[in-house]
Amino acid sequence: MHKSRLSAIVVDCHTDHIEHAASFWSQLLGQPSHIDDGKRATIMAGDKGVSLILEAVHDEARIHFDIETDDLAAEIRRIEQLGGRKVSVVDLTVIMEAPTGHRFRLTGPNSHVLPSSGNVWGDE
Secondary structure (H helix, E strand, O other), rough: OOOEEEEEEEEEEEEEHHHHHHHHHHHHHOOEEEEEEEEEEEEOOOOOOEEEEEEEOOOOOEEEEEEEOOOOHHHHHHHHOOOOEEEEOOOEEEEEEEEOOOOOEEEOOOOHHHHHHHEEEEOO
């Protein structure tokens, strides 16, 4: 058995100044932002521990989802059985693609929320 949950909505911001993007989204949502490293900011956007992550990028501005799991291999198998496919591995994340063409990232546990919440999946 393994767990997974939606952990973040990630906004790739075509900018060199993440502070400006963070200021906009923070004011829009009425929640404080935390600049992580000058290229990434976090805003807690939901009561279930879902965060809005802003990342400074030099490519296309887009939005994608991060799903955290306590077993990457099992979650990849589950997603592939649903019709998704593994696209690539970047750093410690796995880029997946839904049958609809939408991409999302799988990450290992990165919050205190996963142990007490998340969907439990039976590994077959």
